[in-house]
Amino acid sequence: xxxxxxxxxxxxxxxxxxxxxxxxxxxAVLALTASACGNSGDAAGGxxxxxxxxxxxxxxxxxxxxxxxxxxxxxEKKHPDIDVKYVPVPIxxxxxxxxxAIAGGGLPDVGGVKTADLANMVAQGALEPVGDRIEDGPLxxxxxxxxxxxxxAAGGxxxxxxxxxxxxxxxxxWYRTDLFEKAGLDAPDDWETFYEAAEKLTDAGDxxxxxxxxxxxxxxxxxxxxxxxxxxxxxFWKGGKTTxxxxxxxxxxxxxxxxxxxxxxxxxxxxxxxxxxxxxxSGDIGMLLHNLGSYPDHVKAxxxxxxxxxxxxxxxxGAPRTIPSNPVDGLGxxxxxxxxxxxxxxxxxAASHEMNSLxxxxxxxxxxxxxxxxxxxxxxxxxxxxxxESLNDPETKIVQLPYELPDWNHxxxxxxxxxxxxxxxxxxxxxxFADKLAGLLNEARAEWNEQREx
Amino acid sequence: xALAVAKEPRGTGRRRAGGxxxxxxxxxxxxxxxxxxxxxxxxxxxxxxxxxxxxxTKPWRNGFAGLDNFSALLADDLFWxxxxxxxxxxxxxxALQLALGLALALIVNQTFxxxxxxxxxxxxxxxxxxxxxxxxxxxxxxxxxxxxxxLADAGIGSYGTSVLSDPGTVFWAAVxxxxxxxxxxxxxxxxxxxxxIPRDLYEAASVDGAGRLRQFLHITLPHLKxxxxxxTLLRAVWEFNNVDLLYTLTGGGPAxxxxxxxxxxANTGIHGHDFGYASAxxxxxxxxxxxxxxxxxxxxKFGGDRS
Numbered sequence: 001x002x003x004x005x006x007x008x009x010x011x012x013x014x015x016x017x018x019x020x021x022x023x024x025x026x027x028a029v030l031a032l033t034a035s036a037c038g039n040s041g042d043a044a045g046g047x048x049x050x051x052x053x054x055x056x057x058x059x060x061x062x063x064x065x066x067x068x069x070x071x072x073x074x075x076e077k078k079h080p081d082i083d084v085k086y087v088p089v090p091i092x093x094x095x096x097x098x099x100x101a102i103a104g105g106g107l108p109d110v111g112g113v114k115t116a117d118l119a120n121m122v123a124q125g126a127l128e129p130v131g132d133r134i135e136d137g138p139l140x141x142x143x144x145x146x147x148x149x150x151x152x153a154a155g156g157x158x159x160x161x162x163x164x165x166x167x168x169x170x171x172x173x174w175y176r177t178d179l180f181e182k183a184g185l186d187a188p189d190d191w192e193t194f195y196e197a198a199e200k201l202t203d204a205g206d207x208x209x210x211x212x213x214x215x216x217x218x219x220x221x222x223x224x225x226x227x228x229x230x231x232x233x234x235x236f237w238k239g240g241k242t243t244x245x246x247x248x249x250x251x252x253x254x255x256x257x258x259x260x261x262x263x264x265x266x267x268x269x270x271x272x273x274x275x276x277x278x279x280x281x282s283g284d285i286g287m288l289l290h291n292l293g294s295y296p297d298h299v300k301a302x303x304x305x306x307x308x309x310x311x312x313x314x315x316x317x318g319a320p321r322t323i324p325s326n327p328v329d330g331l332g333x334x335x336x337x338x339x340x341x342x343x344x345x346x347x348x349x350a351a352s353h354e355m356n357s358l359x360x361x362x363x364x365x366x367x368x369x370x371x372x373x374x375x376x377x378x379x380x381x382x383x384x385x386x387x388x389e390s391l392n393d394p395e396t397k398i399v400q401l402p403y404e405l406p407d408w409n410h411x412x413x414x415x416x417x418x419x420x421x422x423x424x425x426x427x428x429x430x431x432x433f434a435d436k437l438a439g440l441l442n443e444a445r446a447e448w449n450e451q452r453e454x
Numbered sequence: 455x456a457l458a459v460a461k462e463p464r465g466t467g468r469r470r471a472g473g474x475x476x477x478x479x480x481x482x483x484x485x486x487x488x489x490x491x492x493x494x495x496x497x498x499x500x501x502x503x504x505x506x507x508x509x510x511t512k513p514w515r516n517g518f519a520g521l522d523n524f525s526a527l528l529a530d531d532l533f534w535x536x537x538x539x540x541x542x543x544x545x546x547x548x549a550l551q552l553a554l555g556l557a558l559a560l561i562v563n564q565t566f567x568x569x570x571x572x573x574x575x576x577x578x579x580x581x582x583x584x585x586x587x588x589x590x591x592x593x594x595x596x597x598x599x600x601x602x603x604x605l606a607d608a609g610i611g612s613y614g615t616s617v618l619s620d621p622g623t624v625f626w627a628a629v630x631x632x633x634x635x636x637x638x639x640x641x642x643x644x645x646x647x648x649x650x651i652p653r654d655l656y657e658a659a660s661v662d663g664a665g666r667l668r669q670f671l672h673i674t675l676p677h678l679k680x681x682x683x684x685x686t687l688l689r690a691v692w693e694f695n696n697v698d699l700l701y702t703l704t705g706g707g708p709a710x711x712x713x714x715x716x717x718x719x720a721n722t723g724i725h726g727h728d729f730g731y732a733s734a735x736x737x738x739x740x741x742x743x744x745x746x747x748x749x750x751x752x753x754x755k756f757g758g759d760r761s
Contacts, residue, residue, distance in 0.1 A: 060568050063581070096724050099510055120511045120727070137758025206456040207613035215619075216705065267597035269708050283599045405728075406511035414725035425621065 045128075046338035051081040054346050057097070059112030059329075061088020067362040077347045082342045093122075095409070102126045103337075106230055111341035113163045114405045115154035115330035121332065122155050123406050127162040128333040134161065139351055146398070147368050147389065150328045156404035156452075163330035164351050167365040169291040170326050170387040171225045172309040174298055179286050187195070188287060190313045191230055195255070198263040201286035208284040210263040213256075219420045220412045220437070221324075222289055224401070225312060226256040228322050232315030234397035236324075242441045245434035254430040258422050269421055291326065295364040295383055309383030311390040320395035327403065329365070351441035366391070407444035415440060497740075503733035511727045523734035533735065535710065536718040537742075542625075543714055544693045547632055548686055554633065555640020556682075560674075562641070563648045573645075580638035584698035591631035591703060592618075618704055621711045628712055632699055640685055647681035648674070683754045689742055690750075715739050 025189050058068050072084045087108065088099050095117055101107045102124045113121060121127050134140060147165035155162040175188055179201055188194040198210030213220045224244070231248035243249060260268065265279065270294040273290060280288040281301035288294075289312070298307040316319045331347045333340060349355060353371050360367040361377040366388050372378070378385055390396055402408050407415075416437050507519045527533045562573045579587070596599050597616040606613045617627035651674065659669050697716050700706065706713035706721065713721075715735065722731035 099727065112579060123511050204613060211616060216707065265597055266612070267614055267619045269618035269619035270616065270705070279598055338462065410726045414721050418707060418710040418713075425709060427709065445625055447512075454514075 016405075017184065023143055032399055034228060045335055045337045045340060047341045048337075049340035050339075050345065052339055052342060053083045053085055053341060054110060054343045055085045055108035056346065057087045057094070057108045057111040059089060059094040059114065059117075060091045062090055064088075064359075064363060071150075071350055071355050072360065074355065075346055077177065078349065079342075079345060082345065084346060098126070099124075102316050106336045108335050109334060109337035109339055110346055111332050111334065112329065113203050114327040114329050115163075116409060117418050118151070118154040118332075119156055119160055119404045119406050119408065119418060122157060122162050126334060126336070128335045128337070128340065128346075128418070129157075129160045129163040130164055130333055131159065134164065137348055139164065139348060142353075142369055143351075144366075144368050144370055147328045147330075150325055150400070150403075151330060153400060154328075154403035156448075163332040165328045165330040165368040166351055166356060167329045167360050167363060167368055168326060168391070169293060169329070169365050170323065170391060171222070171289055171291055172295075172383050172387060173282070173287060173289055174294070174304060174307060174383075175287045175310045176285070176302065177308050178302075178306045179284065187308065187310065188313070188315065189310055191315075193230050194287070194313065195259075195269040197286055198259055202263045209265055210286045211259055212271065212276055212280050212285045212288050213259060213264050213268050214271045214276050214289075215269040215421055215424055216275070217413070217417065219271075220416050223253060223420060224255060224324050224412075225289065227252045228324050228399050230255070230315055231313035232319055232322050232397070234322055234399060236399050236401060237445070240442075240445075242438045242445070244441060245438040250430050250434045253423075253434060257430060260424045269424055292364050292366070292384055295381070307452070312387055320397055321390055321393070322399060323390065324398045324399040325401050325403075328368070330368075382415060402441065402445065405441070405444045405448050406449075407440070411437070411440045411444060460504075500733045500736050500740075503730055504737045506730050506733075508730035508733070509726075509728045519730060523731050524738070526731065527738065529732055532710070532713070532718060533715070536713045539712065540694055540714040540716075543696070543712075544690050545630075546629055546688050547636060547693045548627070549632055551636040551640050551689060552682065552686055554637045555685075556644055556678075558637065558641040559644035559648055560670075565646055576641050577638045579634050580642065583637065584635070585702065587631065587635045588699050588702040589629075591634070597626060618710055621708055624704055624708060624711055628700060628703055631703060632693070632696070636689065636693070636700070639689060643681050643685045644678060647678050651677045665740045679754075680756060683751070683756045687747060687750055687756075691747065694739070694743060 006440075011415065053149075056068075056072075058064055065086075068086060068088075072086055076082065080345055085108075094112070098107075098111070098117070098121060102121070107126065107411060113127070118127075134143070143165055147168050148161065150168075151161050151163055151165050152159055173188060173194070175197075179188065180197065183197070183200055185197045185200060186193055188197050201210035202208060202363050213219075227244075227249045230252035231246070233246055233248055236243060238246075260266075265285075267279075268276070270385075271279070273294070277294045277297050278291060279285065292309075295309065298309075311321060312323070331350060333343055333347060337343050350359070351368070353369050356367050356369040357372040357375050357377070360366075360372065361375075364381065364384060366384060367373065367375075367378075373388060378388065401412075405411075416433075419428060419433055419436060423430060423433045504523055505519055505521075506517045507517055507522070509515055558576050562569060564574055566572075579598070582590075595602070595616050595618050597603065597614050597619075600616070602611060602615050602617070605611045606615075617623040655673050656669055659673060664672070664709070694714070695716050696714065697720060700712055700714060700717055701720065704712040706717045716739065719732050719735045722735060723729050726732075
């Protein structure tokens, strides 16, 4: 009987038995669909009652966590009815974290936003305009006009501002004063001295190099600094086309790339800023180009007496400096926030004189508050002071990089960094690299202009 | 059957759960839900986006694309380069991991003093996470503090160099790091199968005059066939999809020299924001893997009669 039972074809199951399983599956699919469509980044949100919890994403979490904790503690003491939920996001992951939250929901009320990321977020409708709030509050007239202009330009929506600028950075030519003195070299404040020093300080057989360059992540931004500073070309666009492949810039790029292996370690090909700064700090390398942010690392490695930082030299004796604009860091208010009133209180507090000064002192950056520029710590931090002076010099030509282009980040990073490595390896000429970069930029700008005209 | 049902005791779990026909569905429903949520939904989603232009930073471009993304990738040099590199990476890694894993498994299957410690050492890299593996190897390859620095101190090679920054050496440097992590996987699986081979087969072969090589070829290998087929297939799929080690060790560079197809997908989606095109690349990668897996299982007659 058992055998007969096993060999018998199973009888069809009643239809109603399948229904529960089908219902469960259908419910699950619908739930997934619903969750995928929920609370996208461009939801309108609301003002709220000015109390409750404000979620804040730090766009350089880890490195800046201690100073933000101080600012948040001071804010919560002043506003006991508001709690700030601090979320540190590593700088390398912040872009994808924002993109994911914009697409799938879960954006904070306030977030750190650099001008380099602003265009992407504005294009996705994620950020609330803050121009009126600035004009109607204590921040009016207190923010650096240059940084305000950068924020407006990066947003790509005319004069509207989509973040409150808090600090700016600038590329600095850091050099080891002890090595320069020992070699009898002057400070590298002109290009001839720079290249001479790079060569004289190099003795590869004895593990000594004149310069360390950035060949990995961030290489193109650094190359642009070197190109424009040497060439003196003062604008990024001319006649609707980029000046990246102008003959003066190509020549400058060729000289800069020529340093690779001649005056730099071969391993520089993969350098991102962490590796580059670590390498500078652990060996006998004469010079490094990096922003103000690495000042504490250099002081820690060598002490204040053995390191100095100056702005990149002017293109020629007596000529004004040419500086490509560095991204301006700021705080953005998200459109989807249901508690914008409380969120704005936090932004305004973080951008107050005292807090902005504190943040920039610890970060070694240039404060956005005009009234913080004269603070004692700025006087003591020579590289920061020199950077501020060069930026504020009316003769200085600031080359505004096209942060407003949604493609800018991709083009200037993953889109062309492998080509920059080909240039260093001799697999591509400076002209070919500059032409490719220019082609991508011109195409992106044409598309952007076309959309704005529609 | 009617008799069997009549004899069933009252108040069994089957009755309480709502009848015999519903119970199996209830029992498998968690697994079904998980599969729907974590397999079916993402796959359908990727397929859907592969047929669309979807770039989060350029919303004006978004919309139905038909097969545009697929025709674009046929003309994309980077796609073909990354596909060729992926094939090279998978072939080299799986072949070397299998050979070394088999050798190690055969060694630690022998009886000798210190076998327990040896086995632990052989298997330990498998317990190390991908990120830690990369960190270890990055320190070894570091130009200032790694092996090259000490070699230069000893007069071998130059200062300031790294195998990761030389296009001529970066491939083998990455292969070595991944071998360290991957060999134990094969060794563990093969050792488990080796221990299930009856000893009397070897004794009988010995009596018949078979040497160690003949025993290996005619007893060991045929017994290991299924384990080898399954582990190489699994490892090939994992190596094809390998992102963590290459992303953190080389970033796909220098100059794109170590960019696999999944790395290209990550760059296109995460950095380029072009999720439509990245989805099309993912779909093609999925089809390639599926086709290769089926072909491999057919050719190897996996699970067939060993006799």
